[in-house]
Amino acid sequence: MSQSTTEKPEVATEPVAAKKKVVLSEGKRAERKLGWWLCAPAAITMVAVTGWPIIYSIWLSLQRYDLKFPDRTEFIGFDNYVTVLASPYWWNAVWVTAVLTVISVAIELVLGMGLALIMHRALVGRGLVRTTSLIPYGIVTIVAGFSWRFAWTPGTGYLAELAGGEPVLTEKLPALMVVILAEVWKTTPFMALLLMAGLALVPDDLLKAAAMDGAGPWQRFVKVTLPIMKPAILVALLFRTLDAFRIFDNLFVLTAGSQGTSSVSMLTYNNLIKGLNLGIGSTMSVLIFLMVAAIAFIFIKLFGTAAPGSDDGGKR
Amino acid sequence: MAEIVLDKVTKRYPDGALAVQEVNLEIADGEFVILVGPSGCGKSTTLNMIAGLEDITEGELRIGGQRVNEKAPKDRDIAMVFQSYALYPHMTVKENMAFPLRLAKVDNATVEKKVADAAEILDLAQHLDRKPANLSGGQRQRVAMGRAIVRNPKAFLMDEPLSNLDAKLRVQMRTSVSRIQKQLGTTTVYVTHDQTEAMTLGDRVVVMRGGIVQQMGAPQFLYEHPANLFVAGFIGSPSMNFVPASLADNKLQSVLGEVTLTDRIRRLLEGADAPREVIVGIRPEHFEDASLVDATAKTDGGVFTSQVEVLESMGSDKFAHFLLSGEQATSADLADLAKDTGDDTSVGGISLVTRLSASSGAKEGEPSEIWFDADKVQLFDPSTGKNLTYTER
Secondary structure, eight states: OHHHHHHHHHHHHHHHHHHOHHHHHHHHHHHHHHHHHHHHHHHHHHIIIIIHHHHHHHHHHTEEOBTTSGGGOEEOTTHHHHHHHTOHHHHHHHHHHHHHHHHHHHHHHHHHHHHHHHHHHOOSOHHHHHHHHHHHHHSOHHHHHHHHHHHHSTTTOHHHHHTTSOOGGGSHHHHHHHHHHHHHHHHHHHHHHHHHHHHTTSOHHHHHHHHHTTOOHHHHIIIIIHHHTHHHHHHHHHHHHHHHHTOOHHHHHHTTTGGGTOOHHHHHHIIIIISOBHHHHHHHHHHHHHHHHHHHHHHHHHTGGGSTTOOOSTTO | OOOEEEEEEEEEOTTSOEEEEEEEEEEOTTOEEEEEOSTTSSHHHHHHHHHTSSOOSEEEEEETTEEOTTSOGGGSOEEEEOTTOOOOTTSOHHHHHHHHHHHTTOOHHHHHHHHHHHHHHHTOGGGTTSOGGGSOHHHHHHHHHHHHHTTOOSEEEEESTTTTSOHHHHHHHHHHHHHHHHHHTOEEEEEESOHHHHHHHOSEEEEEETTEEEEEEOHHHHHHSOSBHHHHHHSSSSOOEEEEEEEETTEEEETTEEEEOOHHHHHHHHTTTOOSEEEEEEOGGGEEEGGGSOHHHHHHSEEEEEEEEEEEEOSSEEEEEEEESSOOOOOHHHHHHHHHHTOOOOOSSEEEEEEEETTOOOOTTSEEEEEEOGGGOEEEOTTTOBBTTOOOO
């Protein structure tokens, strides 16, 4: 923003520049000032709503700060980090989150691709297919979460009966599977939509050419469609991974983090809001921030050339 | 290598639209056949049916004597070059050309050799490791050709392969397409809407319109003996002039004056059941500046005088344009042609393009006496479009 607002006027005033140097630098300064003024509201809002909370939570994470014992608040450096990183609860939550993320995103990718192909190729009722497949994504997660919970609770739910009346949500592994199911059910349509945009990038002629060159349907998909839509796949994966890593609402409703099913967000919430321990809670949220940043970094570095915004003209 | 036979091949879409109607075509082994016509005439659909990219509704397609209607494109062993080139953007030039061979599980050494050979023929050797995005239009076109020829397929299908090139390059590539086809001797079906490409490239040209084959034959034959108004107007550039005329007592009366029919034309008309009102077609080169024609020829031909509207000197000859007062010739064929060229301007008269010798003294804005060869006129029936003077000679 600031760049374009300052640069454009410069170009416009250049002819004047050659004649009167003093007037120009004055005008230039005014333009630059205007540019800053124009950007200021947005910049200040950004700093206020994202920058400041991050900095403040880092500051909190460096203190012993428990609202139950407010007078014992003091600066303790990295002691909170030592506490959190030495805690088995934290590492269990990290593992649970990682497993939930990897498995649900993997399933979503496969199902989403299938759904995207169906929607892309659908000859009739394309609009209807798209609308119906988006319904899960349109339902508020908490509401969907409750309906999953009732469905899996023996006595009230049909799914629990199918499972033989077992209270699946009361055991760690089955509960996590139910959480994954709920996540996949909800976000596959989102994945499909992102992937469908990628499918639209593949020119029909290329697929025809591949058919003429002797490729069967599977070979066409693997050797032509997938490589061309790679950027779209990576964007979809990045979005969903970051999203899945912060899983909270489904877990909150389905297990409330019992039986060791807490995710990192869940654990942070329990410490920060329920436990009123601002120091430990902030430490955890800073760690989550670092992990999310690392995931984004890995995606963009590893798949660098294909990351959004850095297309190398691969689309001809 | 193989011959391709289309036996009453028809394409009807599910909504009932008839795209191609009973096309009969026998393409000999090694022949270069051009399908030409305005957009929507069914030429690309026909090609796609040969390729297997579209299903054949009725009729039979045989490649090398074998019915292939039900075969998938990959099992027909034919290669296709697309207008968009359809190069795989994520592969290098080499990988693009090797793609069909890799799919066919050809061993590495052979792939290397074939790609190198093709690159040699197409002058692509120094670009093998580049991606299509970094190539010029002409180079991409050559890569597309390369991908087709490495396989040694039974036939090449080309769907307007030169249409995306600029004019000068198109002429160059036209020659090299022709050279490569001769060199390889592979049966080729080539689709274009450009009559110049059709005339210069093919052994045989098939003119299509509205899904129906209008005429097929050698380019020169189509030019000299068009079967109907559509073919007459489509083939040739600048195109044939059409003027409404009436026939009476072996004389042809029109805005170009009155001429006596030559014996040859009179004989042709006798068998044709000609109506009184006809459309006379004269090619631009059959006109001449009357002052450059000797006296006997002058009396045998037609002569008219009109003001030269525009004069274009091409160096070797001159194109003189005239606007004669009178009604334009009308017929369904001509309307189709006008629609194709997008020419919906009514000039308010009969426009005429004539090709005169460079030594002609015609001047823009001044009246000029113009002669035309009465034996070279073609007469058409306005209602059916049929050429009344058609001969198989």
